[in-house]
Amino acid sequence: MSQLFRFLSRYNHFILFLLLEVIAFTLIINRNDYQKSVFSRINTQVLGSVSSVTSSVADYFSLKSDNAFLAEENAALQNELLRLKSSKNPVSAFAQSDSAFAFTSAKVVYNTVNRFQNSLILDKGSTDGVRPNMGVVTPQGVVGIVESVSKHFCTVISVLNIESRISGKVKNSNYLGSISWDGKNTTVVQMEEMPRHVEIKMGDTIVTSGHSAIFMEGMMIGTVIKAEINENDAYYKVDVRLANRFQALNYVTIVSFALRDEYDELQKTTINE
Amino acid sequence: MNNVFWQILRAVLLLFVQIVVLNNIQLFGMVSPFLYTLIIITLPIKMPRNYVMLLGCLIGCVMDVFTNSYGFHFAATVLVAYARPFLMKLFATRENMEKLYPSYTNFGNAFYYYAFAMVFLHHFCLFAIEAFSFYYIGLVLLKTLCSSVFTLILIWGIETLKIRRK
Numbered sequence: 001m002s003q004l005f006r007f008l009s010r011y012n013h014f015i016l017f018l019l020l021e022v023i024a025f026t027l028i029i030n031r032n033d034y035q036k037s038v039f040s041r042i043n044t045q046v047l048g049s050v051s052s053v054t055s056s057v058a059d060y061f062s063l064k065s066d067n068a069f070l071a072e073e074n075a076a077l078q079n080e081l082l083r084l085k086s087s088k089n090p091v092s093a094f095a096q097s098d099s100a101f102a103f104t105s106a107k108v109v110y111n112t113v114n115r116f117q118n119s120l121i122l123d124k125g126s127t128d129g130v131r132p133n134m135g136v137v138t139p140q141g142v143v144g145i146v147e148s149v150s151k152h153f154c155t156v157i158s159v160l161n162i163e164s165r166i167s168g169k170v171k172n173s174n175y176l177g178s179i180s181w182d183g184k185n186t187t188v189v190q191m192e193e194m195p196r197h198v199e200i201k202m203g204d205t206i207v208t209s210g211h212s213a214i215f216m217e218g219m220m221i222g223t224v225i226k227a228e229i230n231e232n233d234a235y236y237k238v239d240v241r242l243a244n245r246f247q248a249l250n251y252v253t254i255v256s257f258a259l260r261d262e263y264d265e266l267q268k269t270t271i272n273e
Numbered sequence: 274m275n276n277v278f279w280q281i282l283r284a285v286l287l288l289f290v291q292i293v294v295l296n297n298i299q300l301f302g303m304v305s306p307f308l309y310t311l312i313i314i315t316l317p318i319k320m321p322r323n324y325v326m327l328l329g330c331l332i333g334c335v336m337d338v339f340t341n342s343y344g345f346h347f348a349a350t351v352l353v354a355y356a357r358p359f360l361m362k363l364f365a366t367r368e369n370m371e372k373l374y375p376s377y378t379n380f381g382n383a384f385y386y387y388a389f390a391m392v393f394l395h396h397f398c399l400f401a402i403e404a405f406s407f408y409y410i411g412l413v414l415l416k417t418l419c420s421s422v423f424t425l426i427l428i429w430g431i432e433t434l435k436i437r438r439k
Contacts, residue, residue: 024344025344
């Protein structure tokens with residue numbers, strides 16, 4: 001307290017000066033129209049820039065929830081888009097049964113790329129309607145297929161798994177092949193069963209065929225970077241660079257096919273016969 | 274006591290001249306002298322700083338009333354009242370500071386330097402508040418310089434008259 005008084009008495013001139021100037025400027029700003037307008041303009045500007053800085057900092061804290069929200073919204077919009085497409089063009093909807101596909105967004109909680117049998121774990125499970133053999137994609141391309149499902153999580157067999165088989169096709173020529181991985185390069189997969197007579201060259205786009213009823217038709221897998229054939233071979237050796245970066249997966253979309261049971265049933269009876 | 278009376282009379286006279294005559298002077302839109310700053314300039318050297326500031330506040334208020342502005346002269350005069358000791362120390366010698374009043378006879382040429390610094394500061398503050406924007410800073414400085422020089426000429430005239438009378 002005594003220090004405060006010492007401080008006050010030491011700087012009493014300056015304090016009086018400040019007091020008087022504050023009074024003066026209060027008068028200036030409040031009573032003169034021109035000065036008032038200038039002050040309010042500057043005030044708005046300063047306030048605006050300060051609040052824009054603070055909000056840009058605060059935005060970072062909500063990035064995570066924003067991301068989740070955007071992923072959800074993306075899935076919802078994709079559903080909506082499909083619904084609209086099928087309602088606009090009933091013939092194609094019937095043919096491709098696109099409307100039978102629904103989308104759920106999920107976050108990757110576990111992901112490996114450095115094994116022969118790579119897999120992912122997503123934060124959606126049976127309570128969210130996820131079931132085995134559903135496809136997993138991102139807007140960039142195919143990720144894998146759901147293998148097993150618990151209540152709140154599911155494991156996904158990644159494309160980067162030597163056991164994985166996905167049906168793909170060359171986008172323009174529609175020739176079918178089977179996508180698998182040789183376990184070597186995590187950015188490149190192989191396409192098998194491409195017969196000799198097919199014309200395939202570097203830069204061709206490989207998409208899903210839609211025949212397995214796991215993925216919709218035409219989802220991006222990757223682009224051809226190598227297509228070789230020896231004189232005695234019946235099939236090409238095709239290397240495909242994956243469109244997805246598997247090391248950096250964060251949010252994915254689970255594709256569910258509503259007519260799955262019916263499809264499986266039918267397939268089973270055909271095989272049994 | 275006599276001295277204080279003369280001081281007050283002089284202050285009132287200067288304010289009167291300022292309000293009646295000098296406030297109406299506007300040469301080339303550049304020169305508008307504010308001679309009343311001389312009241313603050315020539316207050317006794319030993320006068321407590323807070324009194325000088327309060328007096329400055331009073332004089333500023335009077336000027337504001339008669340120029341129909343709010344706070345312009347108030348702010349400028351309080352500022353020079355506060356800055357007075359700094360500027361005085363800057364130009365006057367220790368010997369000069371022992372004297373009763375700042376004046377040409379007491380300070381010599383240092384008085385004009387000191388007076389000019391005070392006048393310049395006062396005028397700058399006044400014109401800057403009037404413009405209230407950095408956009409006009411060049412014009413404000415030019416106006417300040419012209420008006421300060423004119424005010425200093427008036428101060429020089431008054432000081433010369435004082436010496437002649439003696």
